[in-house]
Amino acid sequence: MTEIRVFEGILAANKRLAEQNRRLFGSRDVLVINVLGSPGSGKTTLLEQTIREVGRTSGLSIGVIEGDVATRRDAERIGALGVPVIQINTAGGCHLDANMLDSVLDELPLSKIDILFIENVGNLVCPAGFDLGEHAKVTVLSVTEGDDKPTKYPAAFLKSACTVITKTDLLAQTNFNMDVAIADLKAINSSLEVFQVCNTTGDGIEAWTQWLLAKRNAGREQDGGDER
Amino acid sequence: MTEIRVFEGILAANKRLAEQNRRLFGSRDVLVINVLGSPGSGKTTLLEQTIREVGRTSGLSIGVIEGDVATRRDAERIGALGVPVIQINTAGGCHLDANMLDSVLDELPLSKIDILFIENVGNLVCPAGFDLGEHAKVTVLSVTEGDDKPTKYPAAFLKSACTVITKTDLLAQTNFNMDVAIADLKAINSSLEVFQVCNTTGDGIEAWTQWLLAKRNAGREQDGGDER
Numbered sequence: 399m400t401e402i403r404v405f406e407g408i409l410a411a412n413k414r415l416a417e418q419n420r421r422l423f424g425s426r427d428v429l430v431i432n433v434l435g436s437p438g439s440g441k442t443t444l445l446e447q448t449i450r451e452v453g454r455t456s457g458l459s460i461g462v463i464e465g466d467v468a469t470r471r472d473a474e475r476i477g478a479l480g481v482p483v484i485q486i487n488t489a490g491g492c493h494l495d496a497n498m499l500d501s502v503l504d505e506l507p508l509s510k511i512d513i514l515f516i517e518n519v520g521n522l523v524c525p526a527g528f529d530l531g532e533h534a535k536v537t538v539l540s541v542t543e544g545d546d547k548p549t550k551y552p553a554a555f556l557k558s559a560c561t562v563i564t565k566t567d568l569l570a571q572t573n574f575n576m577d578v579a580i581a582d583l584k585a586i587n588s589s590l591e592v593f594q595v596c597n598t599t600g601d602g603i604e605a606w607t608q609w610l611l612a613k614r615n616a617g618r619e620q621d622g623g624d625e626r
Numbered sequence: 627m628t629e630i631r632v633f634e635g636i637l638a639a640n641k642r643l644a645e646q647n648r649r650l651f652g653s654r655d656v657l658v659i660n661v662l663g664s665p666g667s668g669k670t671t672l673l674e675q676t677i678r679e680v681g682r683t684s685g686l687s688i689g690v691i692e693g694d695v696a697t698r699r700d701a702e703r704i705g706a707l708g709v710p711v712i713q714i715n716t717a718g719g720c721h722l723d724a725n726m727l728d729s730v731l732d733e734l735p736l737s738k739i740d741i742l743f744i745e746n747v748g749n750l751v752c753p754a755g756f757d758l759g760e761h762a763k764v765t766v767l768s769v770t771e772g773d774d775k776p777t778k779y780p781a782a783f784l785k786s787a788c789t790v791i792t793k794t795d796l797l798a799q800t801n802f803n804m805d806v807a808i809a810d811l812k813a814i815n816s817s818l819e820v821f822q823v824c825n826t827t828g829d830g831i832e833a834w835t836q837w838l839l840a841k842r843n844a845g846r847e848q849d850g851g852d853e854r
Contacts, residue, residue, distance in 0.1 A: 492749070523748075542768065
C-alpha cells in the first residue's frame with residue numbers, strides 16, 4: 399500500500415507542475431506537443447522532416463526538447479537544422495516528468511517559438527503516465543514494430559490526439575496490416591487522428607504538418623489550451 | 627530523498643525474491659533466460675524460431691513466461707507450438723519483477739522444463755533494473771530500430787550475456803551499420819556475445835541456439851548458476 403500511495407503523491411505533484419508549465423506555454427503563445435513512441439520508431443526523424451516542412455510552408459518557428467536516457471545525439475541532429483534545442487538526459491530514467499521540463503524552460507526563447515516539440519524517452523509504456531504541460535500527445539508507431547502494438551500497449555494511444563505511422567516504405571517487407579492497425583487504434587481511441595508517413599521519401603509529411611498547423615491555429619483562437 | 631529510499635527498498639525486496647526464484651530454478655535444473663527488448667524488436671518471433679530449432683536439434687524441453695502490459699496474444703502464439711506457457715499481464719506496469727514471477731511459478735511443470743524463457747514487457751529501459759532470478763539476460767535489438775540504440779539505451783546491453791540482432795533481412799532497406807552497432811555493443815559490454823538472425827528466413831538461428839545449449843550444459847556442470 400505504501401508503494402501505491404507514494405506513486406500517487408508523485409503523480410499529484412507532477413500534475414501541479416504540469417499545469418504550471420501549461421500556463422507558462424499559454425502566456426508565451428506556444429503550442430506544445432509531447433511525442434511518444436518506442437526506441438527507433440522514428441520520432442527524431444519525423445521531427446527533422448517536420449521542421450523542414452513547417453519551414454517551407456509557413457513562417458512559424460519551432461523549438462525542441464529532447465529527452466533521452468543517455469547521449470546528446472538527438473539534440474545534435476535537431477540542432478543541425480538551426481532550431482533551438484535542449485537535451486534532457488534522464489540518467490537511466492524511463493520518462494520525462496513536469497519537473498524536468500520546468501528546470502530547462504528558462505533556457506529556451508519561448509516567446510520566439512510557435513510550436514515546441516518534446517521528444518520523450520523512447521518507451522511506449524511509462525511516458526504515457528506523466529503530463530508535462532503539453533497541449534497534445536502524439537504517438538509515433540513504426541510499421542516494423544508490428545500491427546499488434548496498439549492493442550498490446552494501449553495507454554499511449556489512448557492519451558494521444560494523433561498517431562503517426564512511420565516507415566511505410568517497408569510495408570511490403572513486413573506482415574504489418576494497415577487496416578488492422580487503424581481499426582485497433584480507433585477501437586482504443588475513437589477520436590484519434592492517424593497519419594501514415596515515410597520519413598525517407600517525405601510521403602505523408604504534408605498531411606501531418608497541416609494537422610499540426612491547424613492545431614496551432616485552433617489553440618490561438620481558444621487563447622490557450624489544455625491537456626487532451 | 628524519500629522517493630529514492632522507497633525505490634531502494636523495492637529493489638532490495640526484489641533482489642531477495644529473485645535469489646529465492648534462482649534457488650528454485652537450480653533445484654529443478656532449469657536454465658532461465660530473461661529476454662529484453664523494445665516493442666516490436668522480434669522477441670516473440672525469436673522464441674518461436676528458437677523453440678522449433680531446439681526441438682529439431684536436441685531433446686530439451688522449453689517453457690515460456692510471457693510478460694505484457696495487456697492481451698494474451700504472445701502466450702497464444704507460443705502455446706500454439708505445444709510448449710508450456712504462462713501469461714503475466716502487468717496491467718499497465720512497465721516491467722516484470724521477481725514477485726510477479728514467484729506468483730506464477732507453481733503453474734509451470736518446472737521439473738520437466740530444461741530451458742525457461744521469460745519474455746519481459748517490451749521496453750528497453752525499465753526491465754533492465756529488475757533481477758527476476760534468471761541465469762542470464764538476453765537483449766533483442768532489431769535492425770529497424772537503428773544502430774544508435776545500444777549507446778542511447780545502454781543499461782539492458784550492459785547487463786546482458788548476449789544480444790540478438792534481428793530483422794537482418796531489412797539491412798539493405800535501412801541505414802543500420804552492423805559494424806558500428808557491434809563496436810558500440812562491445813564498448814558497453816566487452817564480454818557480450820552478439821548474434822545476427824533473420825526470424826523470417828531462419829538465418830543465424832542455429833548459432834544462437836548453439837550458444838543457448840552450451841550455456842545450458844555449462845550451467846549443469848556448475849550445478850546451479852547465478853545472475854550474469
